[in-house]
Amino acid sequence: MSDRADVLTARDAGLVGCRDCTRAWPVTTEICPCCGSALVSRDSGSLQRVWAWWLVALICYVPANIYPMLRTSTLGSVSQDTIVGGAITLAEHGSYSVAAIILLASVVIPTLKFLAIAYLAISVARPASTRPRTQHLLYEMVEYIGRWSMIDVFVVAILSALVHLGSIASVEPGPASLTFALTVVFTMISAQSFDSRLIWDQLEDEKDDTLAP
Amino acid sequence: MVRQNDVSITAADDLGALVVCPSCDALYRMPKVAPGEDAICHRCHRVLAAPRRRAGMQIISLAAASLVFLVATLFFPFLKISAAGLHNATSVLDVVLAFTNRELALLVLFTAGCILAIPALRMGLLLYVLVPLVFDHPPRPGARAAFRLSERLKPWSMAEIFALGCAVALIKVKDLAQVEFGPAFWMFAGLVFLVLQVQRNLCSRSVWDALEQVPDRDIPAPLREHRT
Structure with missing residues (x-):
């Protein structure tokens, strides 16, 4: 993609761009005179923060899968469902589409998100293959879709508030609801810490290499 | 649409007329964007400006x-x-x-x-x-x-x-x-x-x-x- 290699960046022009108000300032400016946010041309601590939040999220994801998400008592019998167990129960009752939504939101999306963030952070640190378009698309998907994982936590909240029918049926949240919510929050922060400008810097590094004698 | 960015941008340019893509750091001269139109980053396709009437x-x-x-x-x-x-x-x-x-x-x-x-x-x-x-x-x-x-x-x-x-x-x-x-x-x-x-x-x-x-x-x- 030769047309993208000759794109002038703010850093090349000796400027720094504000990520809040999109204005350009001389590279020495520290606080954006327009909106007051801190300016950095490239966030050098970005990857460290990405990995830190990523690790915390992964630690929270373990109990989120082991402990029950929901404790349902119906007519004296108590059943506890983990995330995967809940989806299986739904599928057994014939609600395949809902089971699919839950599996997608609580298992597939978080897992892919962990992998995607790790892939981005590793590939940016060691620019071997430069495919910024694909990588940027991946990053946007992680940012956009990641928050939808909260759906399972909200389902637990709704059910435990709604289903209070004395001895007939009642639902209580399990410990996994908290750890799963934390997993989603921490992966969101991890993805937000990632400086997506690093993806595009790979192109310029490559350009510099080819220009070098 | 921001089609191509102008490589002749110099430091003497009016900084207020520039726009930097927050996602990929590409630098553009802010185009005239009519209400209802979107200004989109040429390389990462992020929306830079999208003014709407009223x-x-x-x-x-x-x-x-x-x-x-x-x-x-x-x-x-x-x-x-x-x-x-x-x-x-x-x-x-x-x-x-x-x-x-x-x-x-x-x-x-x-x-x-x-x-x-x-x-x-x-x-x-x-x-x-x-x-x-x-x-x-x-x-x-x-x-x-x-x-x-x-x-x-x-x-x-x-x-x-x-x-x-x-x-x-x-x-x-x-x-x-x-x-x-x-x-x-x-x-x-x-x-x-x-x-x-x-x-x-x-x-x-x-x-x-x-x-x-x-x-x-x-x-x-x-x-x-x-x-x-």
């Missing part, structure tokens, strides 16, 4: 309406459940309070924050910033900080996710009991729609341009000289 007035009315819906949603029954002669009606407030009786209080705060407090805060902040601008008054003190906060809270406003969660919850209990929507559910659906409409009309670069017309006391004087 957007200010529309956002103000939508945000005010969504706040009314939000307050109403709190108190009316949201979902009603009945099984074997027993009934229970739940308001959003009950959903939030469902976690209070145990150590999961953190989850309460989080759920309440994402579905009520943050959407409400964002709409309130937008009103605070935009009402003076639309009616040609000087911005309120701290308007810039308020707008920045509102933009950063965007991913944490999860009303639409909660709405889908309601649908899933309904299907989960349909074997157990009959469930029906209360009036607050429809108000909440309205709220989700209004918040999405606000998002569609809001062009943050246009708001920053409007805020920049007026000096702000928040910014230390030495920094102002960069402004051209």
Whole structure:
């Protein structure tokens, strides 16, 4: 993609761009005179923060899968469902589409998100293959879709508030609801810490290499 | 559309006429963008500016309406459940309070924050910033900080996710009991729609341009000289 290699960046022009108000300032400016946010041309601590939040999220994801998400008592019998167990129960009752939504939101999306963030952070640190378009698309998907994982936590909240029918049926949240919510929050922060400008810097590094004698 | 960026940009250029893509750092001369058009980054396709006709007035009315819906949603029954002669009606407030009786209080705060407090805060902040601008008054003190906060809270406003969660919850209990929507559910659906409409009309670069017309006391004087 030769047309993208000759794109002038703010850093090349000796400027720094504000990520809040999109204005350009001389590279020495520290606080954006327009909106007051801190300016950095490239966030050098970005990857460290990405990995830190990523690790915390992964630690929270373990109990989120082991402990029950929901404790349902119906007519004296108590059943506890983990995330995967809940989806299986739904599928057994014939609600395949809902089971699919839950599996997608609580298992597939978080897992892919962990992998995607790790892939981005590793590939940016060691620019071997430069495919910024694909990588940027991946990053946007992680940012956009990641928050939808909260759906399972909200389902637990709704059910435990709604289903209070004395001895007939009642639902209580399990410990996994908290750890799963934390997993989603921490992966969101991890993805937000990632400086997506690093993806595009790979192109310029490559350009510099080819220009070098 | 920003087609090609102009490589002849020099430091002597008027900095206010430039725009930097926040996602990929590409530098452009800000094109004339007519209302209804989008300026899109040439290489990463991020929307840089998307002004809409009479957007200010529309956002103000939508945000005010969504706040009314939000307050109403709190108190009316949201979902009603009945099984074997027993009934229970739940308001959003009950959903939030469902976690209070145990150590999961953190989850309460989080759920309440994402579905009520943050959407409400964002709409309130937008009103605070935009009402003076639309009616040609000087911005309120701290308007810039308020707008920045509102933009950063965007991913944490999860009303639409909660709405889908309601649908899933309904299907989960349909074997157990009959469930029906209360009036607050429809108000909440309205709220989700209004918040999405606000998002569609809001062009943050246009708001920053409007805020920049007026000096702000928040910014230390030495920094102002960069402004051209």
